[in-house]
Amino acid sequence: MRKKICILSFSPIQQDARVLRQIKYMSTGFDLVVIGYGEVPLEYRNHPGVKWITIPDAKSNLFRKILSFLLLGLGKLSPAFFETWFWAKKEHRTALKHAISNPCNFYHANDWDMLPIGAKASQKSTAKLVFDAHEFAPLERSTFLFNFLNAPAIRYFLKKYSPQADASITVVRAIAEKLHDDFGLDPLIIMNASESSPIEPGRTRKDKIRLIHHGVANRDRKLENMIKTVALCDERYSLTFMLIDKQGHYLSELKGLAQKIAPGKVHFREAVPVRSIIAEISQYDIGLFILEHGNVFNNIVALPNKFFDFITAGLAVCIGPSPSMAELVEQYGFGIVVNTFDPSDIAAELNTLSVDQINSMRRASRKAANILNAENEIKKMVRLYQSF
Numbered sequence: 001m002r003k004k005i006c007i008l009s010f011s012p013i014q015q016d017a018r019v020l021r022q023i024k025y026m027s028t029g030f031d032l033v034v035i036g037y038g039e040v041p042l043e044y045r046n047h048p049g050v051k052w053i054t055i056p057d058a059k060s061n062l063f064r065k066i067l068s069f070l071l072l073g074l075g076k077l078s079p080a081f082f083e084t085w086f087w088a089k090k091e092h093r094t095a096l097k098h099a100i101s102n103p104c105n106f107y108h109a110n111d112w113d114m115l116p117i118g119a120k121a122s123q124k125s126t127a128k129l130v131f132d133a134h135e136f137a138p139l140e141r142s143t144f145l146f147n148f149l150n151a152p153a154i155r156y157f158l159k160k161y162s163p164q165a166d167a168s169i170t171v172v173r174a175i176a177e178k179l180h181d182d183f184g185l186d187p188l189i190i191m192n193a194s195e196s197s198p199i200e201p202g203r204t205r206k207d208k209i210r211l212i213h214h215g216v217a218n219r220d221r222k223l224e225n226m227i228k229t230v231a232l233c234d235e236r237y238s239l240t241f242m243l244i245d246k247q248g249h250y251l252s253e254l255k256g257l258a259q260k261i262a263p264g265k266v267h268f269r270e271a272v273p274v275r276s277i278i279a280e281i282s283q284y285d286i287g288l289f290i291l292e293h294g295n296v297f298n299n300i301v302a303l304p305n306k307f308f309d310f311i312t313a314g315l316a317v318c319i320g321p322s323p324s325m326a327e328l329v330e331q332y333g334f335g336i337v338v339n340t341f342d343p344s345d346i347a348a349e350l351n352t353l354s355v356d357q358i359n360s361m362r363r364a365s366r367k368a369a370n371i372l373n374a375e376n377e378i379k380k381m382v383r384l385y386q387s388f
Contacts, residue, residue: 002049004031005385006099008118009110010055010091012038015244017274017305018134018171018192019110023050025378030385033102035095053098058091072149075156082153086116100124106385109165112137112154119161128388131165133187136175139297141220158183167384172324174301190381192305194312195374197278201314201366204285204358207236212284212315214242214277215306217251221299222292224257225343229290231262232347240267240284282313285358286350290320292341303328310335312369316361318350332368334361 005026009019013036023034023044032050040052058064071085086092095114099107099121109118110132122129137158138151162168168187170176179185213226223241230239239262245251251268258266272280281287287310293299303324310317317335319325326337336353338346 002029002031003105003385004033005106005108006033006035006102006104006118006121007108007110008095008099008114009034009036010095010113011036011110012057014038014041015274016110017194017277018132020274021195021374021378022108022110022132022381024195025374025382026385029382030106033098033104035098035102051102053102055091055094055098058089069149072153075153079156082156085153086157092117096120103127106130106388108132110134112158115161115165116157119164122164128166129164130384131162131168131185133168133170133175133179133185135171135298136178136301138182139178142294142296155182166388169381169384172301172303174324175298178297188380188384190377191303191372192308193372193374193377194278194305194308194369196369197282197312199279199282199313201282201362204316204355204362206355208238209236209286209353209355209358210284211237211239211286211288211318212242212281212310213239213288213306214271214281214309215244215304217243217245217254219250220294220296222290222294223250223254225290225292225341226288227254227258227262227266228343229288229346229350230265232344233265234351237350238265238267239288240269242269242271242280244271277309278313281309281315284313284315285362286335287313287315287317289317289322289325290338290341290343290346291322292320293322308372311365311372314362314366314369316358316365318346320346328368328372332364332372334364334368336361 013019027049035053037057044050044052071081075082096117099117103125104127106128107118107122108130109115111134115131118129137154162183162185168185169190170187171192176187176189179187230237291299291302301324307325317329319337320341321339329335329337336349338349
């Protein structure tokens with residue numbers, strides 16, 4: 001009889017590439033129960049080995065925000081209020097109810113907010129608990145409110161529940177080291193590498209070099225810097241954004257800025273499902289990700305899905321001084337690392353590139369993709385579960 005894993009994630013799973021990869025590769029050797037937000041992806045609607053449980057995403061309102069502020073503030077006086085704050089959320093109680101009523105051999109808690117749920121569910125049986133830290137959650141943001149209210153609560157839950165994990169996972173060495181230093185964990189590193197693709201990208205044209213950036217339209221990432229960059233690039237360059245807009249007005253602001261300072265050089269297109277991203281971006285030449293970190297730890301050490309998507313799609317890569325990404329760019333030679341986040345410096349570097357250099361980087365990406373891929377990374381997770 002196949003063992004069963006309950007995969008827990010408070011994310012719209014059909015847009016969460018890391019969790020989708022877990023489901024795809026683990027479903028070949030295990031039965032799965034998946035608990036999270038959003039619609040069931042088409043390929044899993046009638047999958048015999050995957051039971052999908054959708055949790056209604058509770059919408060925030062003024063009362064809920066005020067109650068959260070109050071309980072988080074009181075939690076600094078007594079941690080019991082942190083527990084009240086956490087379990088007052090209907091989606092948390094619903095996830096726990098489903099996790100307990102679907103007993104499994106393993107609970108796989110994606111991110112800190114599923115850790116208490118996985119811990120309590122595993123306590124009801126002899127199930128093992130695996131904690132997957134996508135980021136170092138206490139340093140997710142640098143705002144005063146987050147540091148004053150949310151970060152202490154997150155540290156409380158990590159300190160209380162992470163010792164119950166039988167194993168832990170994270171995405172990059174710097175986060176693994178931070179989790180070890182702060183919470184005594186020894187995470188297995190499973191990078192956010194994309195699935196291998198048979199797509200053969202075209203060659204870059206001398207007169208038309210196409211930059212691409214995809215992902216969430218997150219104001220904290222200062223996407224406007226990439227518009228300022230292409231505005232300073234020579235006429236060969238254009239930039240396309242393929243963004244998921246979660247912040248409403250920000251995408252409109254980006255479009256307005258593009259029209260003002262780089263008319264005709266910046267294009268916006270609709271986001272595509274995760275499974276279609278590689279095919280879509282392979283039409284471009286250079287993946288651009290300038291992540292000015294603003295002293296946010298997770299931004300400093302970021303090694304995100306989109307970076308690996310660029311590699312798998314056979315694109316050259318252009319980044320700023322982001323150390324985790326820079327380490328791989330320099331090791332495999334598939335891009336350029338600019339030593340500042342200043343748009344003028346980035347544009348100057350891009351303007352020096354010849355088409356032969358870009359095509360050489362693109363070949364290096366395809367070669368690197370033979371190593372930096374989901375198949376190799378997820379094997380580590382399979383071996384972990386088989387070791388229990």
